[in-house]
Amino acid sequence: MSSGSSVKDSQASSQKGQDQPKPQHSAATGVTLLLKSASFQKAAETILKYGENLKNQPNDEKVRQINLANMAFQTRVYQIPGGEECMSAMGFVKEGGFLVFRDDSFRRVDNVLIVLRAALATKAKAEQAQKDAQKKAEQEASEQPNRAEMFRLLTAQIGRMRIYENPQLQEEARRCIPTDELKRRAATRKDVTEKSDADRLLLELLAWFKKEFFSWVDSLPCDFCGKKTKVAGVAPPTQDEIRWEASRVEMHQCETCGRTTRFPRYNHPGKLLKTRRGRCGEWANCFVLCCRSLGFETRYVLDYTDHVWAEVFSEHQNCWLHCDACENTCNKPLMYERGWGKKLSYAFAFGIHEVADVIWRYSRAYEQTLSRRNKVSEDWLSSTIRLINSQMVSALPQIEQERIFDRLERERHMLIAGLSSSPSVSTEELLGRQSGNEAWRRARGELGDIVRASNEAEITARTSKSHSTGATTGNASTTEGDATKQNDKRSNKDSKLGPSQPESAFHGIGLAQSQHEVSLTESKHDNGTG
Secondary structure, eight states, rough: HHHHHHHHHHHHHHOOOOOOOOOOHHHHHHHHHHHTTTHHHHHHHHHHHHHHHHHHHHOHHHHHEETOOHHHIIIITTTTTTTTHHHHHHHHEETTTTEEOSSSSOOHHHHHHHHHHHHHHHHHHHHHHHHHHHHHHHHHHHHHHHHHHHHHHHHHHHHHHHGOHHHHHHHHHHHOOOOOOHHHHHHTTTTTSEEEEEEEHHHHHHHIIIIOOEEEOOSOTTTOOOOOOEEEEEEEOHHHHHTTTTTOEEEEETTTTOOEEEEEEOOOHHHHHHHHHESSHHHHHHHHHHHHHOOOEEEEEEEEEEEEEEEEEEEEEEEEEEEETTTEEEEOOOIIIIIOOOOOOEEEEESSSSSOOOOOHHOOOHHHHHHHSSSOOOHHHHHHHHHHHOOOOOOOOOHHHHHHHHHHHHHHHHHHHTTTSSSOTTTTSSSOOOOOHHHHHHHHHHHHHHHHHHHHHHHHHHHHHHHHHHOOOHHHHHHOOOOOOOOHHHHHHHHGGOOOOOOGGGGGGGOOOOOHHHHHEEEETTTOOO
């Protein structure tokens, strides 16, 4: 064989080797390499597009071949580690300056598409998890002050609940309560066949507390001349007042003689059994003690927007009943939102062995209320309450712990289920607040739509009448003021206008003043919190 022939054969053999397609790569190999690149997302989406075009237009020659001189393809796919391997795994082979798809089967294309989509989903999930973790870390950092405040709020009242279990205090309360008379009244009620003896006794206790025992304070009569006073500021408590847990003292200045009368805001229920007066903080405080003294299982409820009341467990109805002694109201939980017009956010019920987030008993405006619950995350709040409850029951027998937690869980499910139903709202729940004089209630925005509409219509009628007789606008205002004064007299004369005042000072938690408190501080109708 000549040397020329040998060289020719060698060149032919070399050319033949170049024309042979490279071994095909697996989808897993290509995608694994691709995942390591910072350009994975764009490369994967581009390869997916080529694969989908192949399946959608299998006979289009433009789709079945890719020009390697296409710079967009080069930068997005072919120059990225794993890009060439993915195209090979789909069935593309290199022929001259092109990648050509010669297969009649799309099995390998489907395989690459499946692996790529799974990789994209996994990457997206990992990135989202990273974003969520970062967001959570930022949220936790920003929430720390609020979390500390909320934790103080939740734990401060727990210690106070023990005072209601004091046997001596309960005995003192029972000496104040005409129990036999209340039972007699309960036995003669019209709803005797509908309610249990205990539930009827509770209703009579509420009515007695409101109408015969406790009185509401707008402003006190002067200690020196007995005339009307107005709130003129606050003063530090004396040692004796501190003894009875007065965190602050209101100074009521006489409009006649100018002297001041002290109004200590006592927080000790034993002292309140003697003074028998106050606003909603004092009312709820003393009423809880009275309920416990008669054996009712009772919780103290704190509304973050500046009110407090009680809840009593009804064995007959197997549920907690909302009880607001200020209003002589039982089981009308939507009255604050629907009647008073309160923009609720947080409401917590404190028992001797438990804390419960009960906002959804008192609010059905889910989206609006949830948007105002922005102090801490819901997850943190629920887990913190569970932790507190675990500590509160830790000394109890296991069977009792299980009973408490089972009941809390049933209550939680019931409240959440109630959000999806249309509540039956009673007429009483549509009324505005009754406790406190009208000017004070108007300043707080708690008159309610029904009463507010009535008052506005009355004022309009009075104004029109005054104009028709030549009276000035000032006279019309005076008429309204006289009506308010008469209402003030009625409010102070008898306790039918009930109480309200859970100022945060009641809890000694140091919460910032609510919007109501700030507006009242700036108002000439300031009577303290409600």
